[in-house]
Amino acid sequence: MDLNDTPEQAEYRTKVRTWLEAHKADAPGLEGPQPGHEEAFVTVRRAWQREMAEGGFAGVTWPAEFGGQGLGPLDQVIVGQEFQAAGVPGILDVIGIGMLGPTIIAHGTDEQKQRYLAPMLHADEVWCQLFSEPAAGSDLAGIQTRAVVQEDGSWKLTGQKVWTTNAHFASYGLILARTNSEVTKHKGMSMFIVPMDAEGVEIRPLRQITGEAEFNEVFFDDVHIPADAIVGPVDGGWMVALTTLLFERLAIGGGSESFGYRADRFAKAIADDPVASADSDVRHRLGKLATDLLALRYTGYRHLTAIERGGLPGSEAALGKVTAVKAAIEAGDLIADVIGPEALAEGEWAYLISFLPGLKSAGGTEEILRNMVGERVLGLPTEPRLDKGVPFSELKALEREGAKS
Ligand SMILES: Cc1cc2nc3c(=O)[nH]c(=O)nc-3n(C[C@H](O)[C@H](O)[C@H](O)COP(=O)(O)OP(=O)(O)OC[C@H]3O[C@@H](n4cnc5c(N)ncnc54)[C@H](O)[C@@H]3O)c2cc1C
Numbered sequence: 001m002d003l004n005d006t007p008e009q010a011e012y013r014t015k016v017r018t019w020l021e022a023h024k025a026d027a028p029g030l031e032g033p034q035p036g037h038e039e040a041f042v043t044v045r046r047a048w049q050r051e052m053a054e055g056g057f058a059g060v061t062w063p064a065e066f067g068g069q070g071l072g073p074l075d076q077v078i079v080g081q082e083f084q085a086a087g088v089p090g091i092l093d094v095i096g097i098g099m100l101g102p103t104i105i106a107h108g109t110d111e112q113k114q115r116y117l118a119p120m121l122h123a124d125e126v127w128c129q130l131f132s133e134p135a136a137g138s139d140l141a142g143i144q145t146r147a148v149v150q151e152d153g154s155w156k157l158t159g160q161k162v163w164t165t166n167a168h169f170a171s172y173g174l175i176l177a178r179t180n181s182e183v184t185k186h187k188g189m190s191m192f193i194v195p196m197d198a199e200g201v202e203i204r205p206l207r208q209i210t211g212e213a214e215f216n217e218v219f220f221d222d223v224h225i226p227a228d229a230i231v232g233p234v235d236g237g238w239m240v241a242l243t244t245l246l247f248e249r250l251a252i253g254g255g256s257e258s259f260g261y262r263a264d265r266f267a268k269a270i271a272d273d274p275v276a277s278a279d280s281d282v283r284h285r286l287g288k289l290a291t292d293l294l295a296l297r298y299t300g301y302r303h304l305t306a307i308e309r310g311g312l313p314g315s316e317a318a319l320g321k322v323t324a325v326k327a328a329i330e331a332g333d334l335i336a337d338v339i340g341p342e343a344l345a346e347g348e349w350a351y352l353i354s355f356l357p358g359l360k361s362a363g364g365t366e367e368i369l370r371n372m373v374g375e376r377v378l379g380l381p382t383e384p385r386l387d388k389g390v391p392f393s394e395l396k397a398l399e400r401e402g403a404k405s
Pocket residue numbers: 095128129130131132133134136137138139162163164165166358359360361362363364365366367368371383
């Protein structure tokens with residue numbers, strides 16, 4: 001690929017810079033929510049996303065008819081690069097705009113697109129992704145939350161989700177629920193839109209090592225879901241979920257250069273410490289990290305070019321996510337060794353060291369993604385599967401037999 005901007009891209013970059021010069025003063029800081037001040041964080045970040053949307057910098061790749069700019073992924077990268085260079089944050093609702101909005105655009109009805117996409121873009125309504133359950137993460141198709149159809153065509157939803165990012169301030173969630181247990185597990189699920197303030201929805205925050213509570217457990221007790229809240233076909237929810245997961249992997253691994261951490265930022269922190277900067281092991285680790293970060297950047301560009309040319313990234317894109325998270329963890333270890341425990345207290349490195357390792361699980365764990373690459377890219381034999389061809393309702397009995405033998 002050509003690494004220089006095309007004339008159109010250079011023009012777009014100038015447009016982003018000009019807008020940033022005029023609006024940068026309104027931007028909040030880069031730090032995440034501070035314990036006890038989460039609400040204030042959400043309020044200022046909502047206002048900033050709204051300003052970005054009005055300037056045309058939220059939903060850059062969304063079609064224009066839904067309030068987006070109809071531009072390509074490389075234009076989105078330009079926005080990311082310029083916001084990063086200006087030291088200002090991006091959108092608040094990364095899950096909504098990056099993953100759930102595109103899912104509704106791909107599978108939703110015209111009414112759903114008209115109703116939900118504009119408020120999502122302007123952060124008037126933030127969204128959450130209700131997929132994982134206590135016994136269904138990597139094996140997402142094992143979900144047990146049920147939606148039962150009622151006589152009038154509406155649904156009753158019962159079950160529990162976990163690790164739901166942003167549920168505590170989300171207006172809506174996209175929820176994967178089982179609608180038919182008498183078919184194989186991938187075939188009996190459907191996707192629904194659920195208002196997070198509906199009767200029977202209970203949200204309990206989960207506090208993390210970072211001190212914040214970004215995740216939640218969400219319980220559903222006979223929640224009424226209208227018939228027109230289904231996204232995609234009845235029992236066809238797996239295909240809808242795959243669309244979300246594809247966008248999730250792209251968001252985490254795709255073009256991000258290890259989450260905005262460039263080798264020069266680490267080099268500066270190390271150079272400030274005369275003992276560490278003279279240590280050959282530290283210098284060796286920094287060199288390796290710099291190489292990994294560069295490789296990530298160029299691999300990310302290759303994926304983006306493939307998408308720009310109309311293709312979809314293959315399963316090998318999974319390696320981008322694995323490598324990006326590994327680089328973040330290695331960088332955190334290096335900085336923690338150089339600066340010591342106070343690096344965790346707060347400030348520039350605390351998020352890198354305490355939060356980013358959790359991304360090993362988000363959007364597919366390393367083991368699952370490596371399995372995917374082994375099977376679909378390298379052509380290795382597939383994992384043994386006991387659930388093939390077995391209706392979901394019989395899987396529990398199979399598990400019990402397996403546990404006995
Ligand atoms: C930062 C973050 C944000 C998240 N946000 C959301 C959200 O908003 N909404 C949501 O629905 N979920 C969310 N999740 C949950 C995430 O999707 C799950 O953590 C992920 O799918 C893994 O599932 P699990 O945690 O249940 O781990 P498990 O699936 O229980 O895995 C446990 C371990 O076993 C290994 N393992 C499992 N199966 C296999 C296998 N077949 N072969 C080899 N090894 C295997 C895994 O690799 C892992 O190491 C989030 C997670 C994180 C960390």
